[in-house]
Amino acid sequence: MGKITAAITGVGAYLPEYILDNFELSKMVDTSDEWIMTRIGIKTRHILKGEGLGTSYLGERAVQDLLEKTGVDPLDIDLLICATVTPDMFFPSTANLICYKSGLKNAFGFDISAACSGFLFALNTGAQFIMNGTYKKVIIVGADKMSSIIDYEDRNTCPIFGDGAGAVLLEPNKEGLGIQDAILHSDGGGAQHLYMKAGGSAYPSTIETVTNKWHYVHQEGQAVFKAAVSNMADVSVEIMERNHLTPDDIRYLVPHQANLRIIEATAHRMGLPKEKCMINIDKYGNTTAGTLPICLWDYESRLKKGDNLILATFGGGYTWGSTFLKWAYDGGDFSK
Ligand code: UT7
DSSP states (O other), X not given: OOOOEEEEEEEEEEOOSEEEEHHHHHHHSSOXXXXXXXXXXXXXXXXXXXXXXXXXXXXXXXXXXXXXXXXXXXXXXXXXXEEOSXXXXXXXXXXXXXXXXXXXXXXXXXXXXXXXXXHHHHHHHHHHHHHTTSOSOEEEEEEEEGGGGOOTTOTTTTTTBOEEEEXXXXXXXXXXXXEEEEEEEEOGGXXXXXXOOSSSSSSOOOHHHHHTTTTSOEEOHHHHHHHHHHHHHHHHHHHHHHTTOOGGGOSEEEEOOSOHHHHHHHHHHHTOOGGGBOOOHHHHOBOGGGHHHHHHHHHGGGOOTTOEEEEEEEETTTEEEEEEEEOOSOGGGOOO
């Protein structure tokens, strides 16, 4: 019997209806379309409105899209892993809520917290259960309602982020398709540059933590930028070399969408032209754990069975990594 690999066999996504554009943002803080486009590359981002709607709402809609497109019975799903840094609540987990809302009655679920690298970490975690033969159908969700932890009076952070979710189905493959290799890293030394200080056990919520704005994302942009460029590029080049891949062998780089300049620097180091980069940061901004599956969803119709993809991320933690996978199906048949 051939080796079992874990392949993505479907993609779903959900972007909430409300669109916050640079023009509206420039009325909220001292910024401009020109600055945001030049420094980051974002035109619009989607924002989830509605009282009591959290990340599980985004995740549930993405899973619904995935199940409708693939025709898979919710009762056949064994496991759902949700990557997020904006869970509905500390507990129960957002994965638990998504399983319930999506009717995945036979699945168990748990969350993974690795900021912008969350989806990649979750994908490789879920893949282990497929490769070792334990499960046949695993859903990986990347979902974040970043608007819930962004200070819309802080021009350093509010243009960057958006809300959104993506979900993929992982199934066993015996043709050698799917995930081939992964390099994943964590370095808690980077925590000081990108974090949300309060609301956890170190600084539980008080009137002071709210007044001090400690429940919002704090980012030292330049330090994170430098670390992102070097680490995301290094790890992407490393995975190419380790798998003897030349730029010609790669169909697409699927990069985390934090800043167009970081994406371009990574592609440049890999020797890839811009046409080989999945880019949708202009439409959605940085949806944290959502960026990679939303990219796959956006570009699905252009993908062909056997295409070589490199997924690459860098984010809070610090966390970063890359994954080499062979796409497992022709994507042209789905209409969005
Ligand atoms: O996804 C998780 C990982 N995160 C990242 O990868 C993000 C990495 N960092 C970045 O993408 C960039 O550092 C930012 C987009 C956050 C900032 O871009 P930058 O080119 O590093 O700008 P900067 O922070 O060095 O600021 C340059 C200037 C400053 O003004 P002065 O001091 O030169 O007068 C800022 O005050 O731009 C000013 N500035 C703005 N101006 C207009 C900062 N934010 C804005 C703004 N509009 N929104």
